[in-house]
Amino acid sequence: MSETNKYEVGFSSDATKDPRRIVFITRNTSAKVKGEAGPQLMSYPHLILREAIVFQVLTIILVAVALFWDAPLEQLANPQLTPNPAKAPWYFLGLQELLHYFPPIVAGVLIPTLVVLGLVVIPYFEINIQGEPLWSGNRRRRALILVGVTAALTVLLAVYDAWTVLIPTLLVAALALLPYVQQANPSRFVQFLLSRTVPWWVMTWFIAVALTLTMVGTFFRGPGWSWVWPWR
Amino acid sequence: MATTAWVQQQFEQLTRTRVWRSIFRRGPARTNRTRSLAIFGNFSLHILPVKVRDKSLGVRATYYLGSISFFLFVVLSVTGILLMLYYHPAVPDAYRDMKDLVYVVSNGVLLRNLHRLAAQAMVVAVFWHMFHVFYRGGYKPPHEFNWVVGVGLLMVTLFLSYTGYLLPWDQLAFWAITVGTNIISYVPVMGRPLRFLLLGGHIIGQNALLRFYVLHCVILPLAAVGLIGMHFWRIQKDGGLTVRNEHERNE
Numbered sequence: 001m002s003e004t005n006k007y008e009v010g011f012s013s014d015a016t017k018d019p020r021r022i023v024f025i026t027r028n029t030s031a032k033v034k035g036e037a038g039p040q041l042m043s044y045p046h047l048i049l050r051e052a053i054v055f056q057v058l059t060i061i062l063v064a065v066a067l068f069w070d071a072p073l074e075q076l077a078n079p080q081l082t083p084n085p086a087k088a089p090w091y092f093l094g095l096q097e098l099l100h101y102f103p104p105i106v107a108g109v110l111i112p113t114l115v116v117l118g119l120v121v122i123p124y125f126e127i128n129i130q131g132e133p134l135w136s137g138n139r140r141r142r143a144l145i146l147v148g149v150t151a152a153l154t155v156l157l158a159v160y161d162a163w164t165v166l167i168p169t170l171l172v173a174a175l176a177l178l179p180y181v182q183q184a185n186p187s188r189f190v191q192f193l194l195s196r197t198v199p200w201w202v203m204t205w206f207i208a209v210a211l212t213l214t215m216v217g218t219f220f221r222g223p224g225w226s227w228v229w230p231w232r
Numbered sequence: 233m234a235t236t237a238w239v240q241q242q243f244e245q246l247t248r249t250r251v252w253r254s255i256f257r258r259g260p261a262r263t264n265r266t267r268s269l270a271i272f273g274n275f276s277l278h279i280l281p282v283k284v285r286d287k288s289l290g291v292r293a294t295y296y297l298g299s300i301s302f303f304l305f306v307v308l309s310v311t312g313i314l315l316m317l318y319y320h321p322a323v324p325d326a327y328r329d330m331k332d333l334v335y336v337v338s339n340g341v342l343l344r345n346l347h348r349l350a351a352q353a354m355v356v357a358v359f360w361h362m363f364h365v366f367y368r369g370g371y372k373p374p375h376e377f378n379w380v381v382g383v384g385l386l387m388v389t390l391f392l393s394y395t396g397y398l399l400p401w402d403q404l405a406f407w408a409i410t411v412g413t414n415i416i417s418y419v420p421v422m423g424r425p426l427r428f429l430l431l432g433g434h435i436i437g438q439n440a441l442l443r444f445y446v447l448h449c450v451i452l453p454l455a456a457v458g459l460i461g462m463h464f465w466r467i468q469k470d471g472g473l474t475v476r477n478e479h480e481r482n483e
Contacts, residue, residue: 033374033469033470033471038285038286038287039285039286039287040283040284040285040286041283041284041285041286041289042264042267042268042282042283043267043271043277043280043281043282043283043284044261044267044268044270044271044277045261045267046284046286046289047280047284047289048270048277050289050296051296051299054296054299054300054303055299055303055306058300058303058304058307059303059307062307062346062349062350062353063342063346065349066342066345066346066349067342067345069345069349070341070345071344071345071347071348071349072404073330073331073334073400073402073404074402074403074404075402075403076324076327076401076402076403077323077324077327077401077402077403077405077406078403078406079406079435079436081403082407083403083407086407086408086410086411087407087408087411088408088411088412089393089394089397089408089412090352091355091359091390091393092394092411092412095415096411099415104415104418105418105420108415108418109415109418109419109420116383116387119362119383119386120380120383122366122371122379123371123372123373123375123376123377123379123380124376200367203363203366203367207363
C-alpha cells in the first residue's frame with residue numbers, strides 16, 4: 001500500500017556539492033483513502049468528455065419535453081374551495097396513501113422517521129458487508145423466519161385493511177421463498193434470487209411497497225380517496 | 233480537412249499567448265502532467281479526482297445518475313434565477329405572475345415548463361441514484377459517511393421540490409401544501425409549534441408564501457450546494473468510486 005521510496009537515505013561528506021536533506025515521510029497521514037488498484041484513466045479528458053456529453057443530451061431532452069409538456073396551472077388559490085381529493089405532490093402520495101389506512105401519528109410521523117433513520121444507519125450495521133445470501137446457512141430455519149415475519153405482517157396489514165401495502169409485500173415474500181421451494185435444478189432467475197442478500201430483499205420490499213403506494217395514490221384515488229380507474 | 237487543420241493551428245497559437253497562459257498556466261493537455269494540471273489547476277474541476285478507474289466510467293456502472301442529479305440542479309438554478317426576475321412572493325401577485333409568464337413574458341412558458349420538468353426529474357434521479365448505489369454496495373466502507381450525506385441531499389431535494397410547489401399560489405399548490413403541513417401537526421408535542429414556524433401563522437397565507445419562497449430560493453439551495461460540494465469531495469477523499477463486479481460482491 002505504501003509508496004516505495006525513490007531516494008535512498010545516505011550521507012555525503014562533501015557539503016558544498018551535496019546539500020544535506022533529512023526528510024521524514026510518515027505513512028497514512030493523508031486524509032485520502034487509498035482505493036483498490038486497477039486500471040485507471042485520466043479524468044481529463046475521459047471523465048470530463050463523458051460528463052459534457054451527459055449534460056448536453058440531458059439539456060436537449062429537457063428542452064424537447066418542456067416544449068410540449070405544459071406545467072399545470074389551476075385557478076387562484078381559494079381556502080374556501082376544497083378540491084376532492086386534495087392531493088400532495090406525487091412523491092408524497094405514498095405517505096398520503098398510508099395516512100388513509102393508519103393513524104396519522106403512525107403514517108405521517110413514525111414511518112417516515114423510521115425510513116429516514118433506517119437509510120442513515122444502513123452503512124453502520126454490518127449488513128451486506130460479507131454479501132452472504134439469504135439462503136445460506138440453515139435454510140429450514142430461515143424459511144420459517146421468513147414465513148413467520150410475512151404472516152405477522154399480513155395479519156397487521158389485514159387488521160388495518162391496508163391491502164395496497166399487503167399485495168406488494170406478499171409478492172416480494174413469494175419471490176424470496178421461490179428459491180427455497182424450487183431447489184431441484186433451479187433456472188437462471190431462481191439462481192439470481194438464490195444469491196440475493198437479506199438487505200437486498202429488505203430494500204426490494206421497500207421499493208416495491210413505495211412504488212405501489214405512489215402509483216395507487218397518483219392514478220387510482222378519486223373523491224374521498226375512493227378507488228377509481230384512471231381510464232374511466 | 234484543411235479547415236480543421238487551420239482551426240487546430242489557430243487554437244494551438246492561442247494556447248501559446250501570454251493571456252491564455254496567465255489564465256490556465258499550462259499548455260495543451262497532451263502529457264499526463266498537463267492533464268492532471270487541467271483538473272487540479274482548475275478552480276471548479278479540482279473537486280474531481282485526477283484519475284478515475286476505468287470500471288467506474290462505464291455507463292452501466294453508474295448510469296451517470298449522480299451527474300444527472302447535479303446537472304438537473306444546475307438547470308434548476310439557472311431557470312430558477314430567471315423565474316425570480318418575474319416573481320413576487322405575495323398574495324395574489326404570485327398567481328398573476330404565473331399568468332404573465334404564460335401570456336406576456338417571452339418564452340415564459342418554456343422557462344416555467346423547464347423548471348417544473350427538471351424538478352420532477354431531479355426527484356426521480358436522486359431516488360434512482362440512491363437505489364442504484366445501494367444495489368451496487370456503494371455505501372460500504374470507506375463510503376459510509378458519503379451515503380449519509382446523500383440521504384441528507386435526498387431530504388433537501390424533497391424539501392426544495394415541496395417548497396417550490398406552493399409558489400404558483402394556485403389551487404393545486406395551496407391544497408397540496410395544506411395536506412402536507414397538516415401531517416406536521418401530528419408530530420407529538422412539537423407538532424403545532426413546528427407547523428406555526430414553517431407557515432408563519434396558523435393558516436397558509438402571505439407569511440407562509442414568503443417563508444416558502446425564502447426556503448426555496450435561499451436557504452435550501454445553499455444547503456444543497458454545501459452538501460453537494462461535500463458529497464463530491466468525499467468521493468475523491470474516500471478513494472474514488474468502487475464498482476464491484478457481480479462475482480466480487482458474492483465472494
